[in-house]
Amino acid sequence: MYLSSLSLFNFRQFSTNNDGSPGVTVYLNPTFNLLVGENDSGKTAIIDGIRYLLGSVSEEYIKFNQEDFYSPSKDNYSDHFYIEGIFTDLSDKEAGAFLEWLSFDEEGKYSLRLILRVEKRKNENGIEYLDRRLLAGEEDFESRLDVEARNLLKVTYLKPLRDASAELKPGFRSRLVHILKAHPTFKNTEQENHRLIEVMREANKQIEEYFEDEYIEGHSLINDIENLLSDFYDNLDQSKSKAKFEVSQTDLNSILRKLSLNTEDVNLGLGNLNLLFIATELLLLNNYLSTEEIIGPNITLIEEIEAHLHTQAQIRLIKFLEEELKKEHNNSQF
Template sequence: MYLSDIKIWNFRKFGEVEKDGETYPGLSLSLNKGLNLLVGENDSGKTAIVDALRYTILTQSYEYIRLEHDDFHLPEGESESGRSTNIRIECIFRGFKDNEAKNFLEWLGIEKGKDDFQYYLRVFLVAKRKEGNIYYDIKAGADEEGMQLNGEVRNLLRTTYLKPLRDAERELAPRRNSRLSQILDNHEAFKDKNEDHYLFEVISEANNKIKNYFKGKDGNGEELDDPNGKKLLEEVNFYLEKFSVMNNELNSDFKIAQLNLKNILEKLSLSLRSEKTGLGSHNLLFIATELLLLKREEYTGVRLALIEEIEAHLHTQAQLRLIDFLQEEASKSGIQLILTTHSPILASKINLKNLILCNTNNAFPMGPEHTELESGDYLFLERFLDSTKANLFFAQGVILVEGDAENLLIPVLAEIIDRPLSQHGVSMVNVGNTAFLRYSRIFKRRYIDKGILDIKVACITDNDIKPDLYKKEDEKVKTKSDIEKDQPIEELREHRKSRLEGQNVKVFISPDWTLEFDIALSDLQRELFTAVLHAEKIQNSDKIGLTEKKREEVDKKIDAQYKEWEELDVPNLARAFYIYKTLMLDKKISKAITAQCLGNILNKRKSHFKPKVLQDEKLNYLVQAIQYTTDQVATV
């Protein structure tokens, strides 16, 4: 059996939906049988989903859980009087084997499956808020009313839960009701809790030896040379005698534990053999211990674990090893895992089909039945969706670009126009020049009636149409005039957009050829010219940076070139062609280094360049993309 679906009405950020006179859950989420990884920015609802599950099916640690006033949904912009008075959370379990179904017969429903009829179990929490008090029940059944679950059945539904910022060392240390003792008490190794268990013999022997020591004797009852233990106990008992009332004399003995299994297990600790271990290693030990409960051989309850911030205290390689193991374990052993993470490393490593993106009061599974991704897209993204790209799952907006130059330069332009990407939660993702379609489909849902992602995605791409000047370089090349004979360029642009755009994905195409060529046509031409010559000297030098002498040489060369152009009345198009084609491309000057140099030049005088960037038609597509993803209406 596994948790198939969770539905939430009016719990925290998830409200409810009114449609055609019917009330629908604010969140209706389908889960995978094995591994589920919840990702998303802060306050996107990951913890709310985990807590909704904990409150409904409870936890193996028997922690105290109580609904609070703030758990009732308060619609955005509403005053306190608009806070909901009802909560409903439904957990639906499917996939029952016969030996599992027998435990829930009174509460099971039957539905038509793919091939035959199948069991399902619907467990729900219903809560009301009235006159400052909160009342709630947990029931189960196929109808709306359901029936109360007895204690034995509720125990079979309890989930393993690891909270964020967990103190793994404390949880595995000896103490009353320690998590370790709870895990061991439920394990098959301790199913026989009578006095025949080997641990009873061990503790009984230890207790006797300790008791003898404080009587001044060894394990064989012989007198010890060291009487200090005996004197200590006699002194304690002397005080107790003075404190006692008549006919009720107090007395004491030292021992390790009372001779019952619960007390014995509470005295045990589990620690790593090496003493030089940190929080990350203890976290791994704690997770390993919790897996004991999930893999009990004869257990017929739900095998579900909720782990918040699975990456807690773990470095990169440890995260990768852990998620690799858990992904494989969940696929083959019948356990179900629901994890939350803020780690792009984990988000990039996991199979995309197992990922659930939490966004604006909704949760979006990334399986093929939910997205517009094709089977080939999943294989491609599995190969190339690395940690630098996976930050898109935690963003409020995303800009997809096709090269290093855009990746370096666009954040600088955003700073200049007072739209810093980091402050607006926008991630830059360099996808290469052929992968826009694959990455954009991540953000497009197959069925929009179930909601769409409220993440604005801008795809910035080159027009890739060479100017007619290129004919002087190569007569065989198809240039702007050649292309327009076959089809208007604007139609070609619209066709490219139509392949990618949809929902919140928009495409921004350069007006002419490439990013660098369009900048060369703009009011930033001289700055690009300078950056190209700086880049040439940097990539041809073993030294880092430029000397003042080299900067002066560049400035003189540029002054001379502009003087010549002005004397010959060279048009702007030819100047741009020289800077981009003759200098950059023909001399193979690095686009990335050039962009870095240009960024440095622009950063020194942001306020000076701001009006130029905002008003230049050649840079307009970049400005629009930045403004779109930062929720700013384009003004140029």
């Protein structure tokens, strides 16, 4: 199956026409698509429209902004936007997976219609909120798409890169964490018993023992702290003066947030760092292409493919993607 068309209603710069038809409908090739246009012509709106509708494999959080709603004039915004996608060329297994929401096109072939409705509403206290509903099915007969079905539609998304090195650095908002967590190394194992957690626990234990057992001139650092702390408590509360060094949490998320990724070469330019980031992101795609029969469209979105890459690197990257599409079991859509 593949995404054959995307329609935008009151989304970004695309309004809804007077007859209720979408502001724009884009018809897509089942394998490779390239969007070319001037600045602010709507390329990102199309990419984000697909991403908002389908979600991403790396489970990134999507927060809707005021600017997502069509603005006919300054400080005046629409109170809703809709994004509609049509999937065609479904296999029998794919039709079975989406049976509850399935319809048929004019030729009698399987078709799947998705629509994301985002509307501004107010609760009983007058507080405004966004009502978000992802529905599927024929118009006027839609129903909510369940989680299992949504997971089959998620896309691999390579965001526009301004600073690839920042994306691969450790931290709470690390993109690398989302990529790694979606990889089979971490996704298909019980996190509590993961080998990486055992390694970190042993390392933490050795570091803690160092501060407890390492003596300089008859004193350990932890004992010095406890001796000072004991002066703050009376004799009945001396147990509260006991202290212990702890290095870090040993759950898998905490460990992955401390990782960074770089090549062994130093002082790489932005173009080479972008290629490293793209290779890392494509781990998510290769994860889904590792089986012979894949259910779902397997869409990969690459935004601003030219960012910081010289022409030869752009061509090599595009040729790589073309070669991926030639592989026997590859039903991807780029």
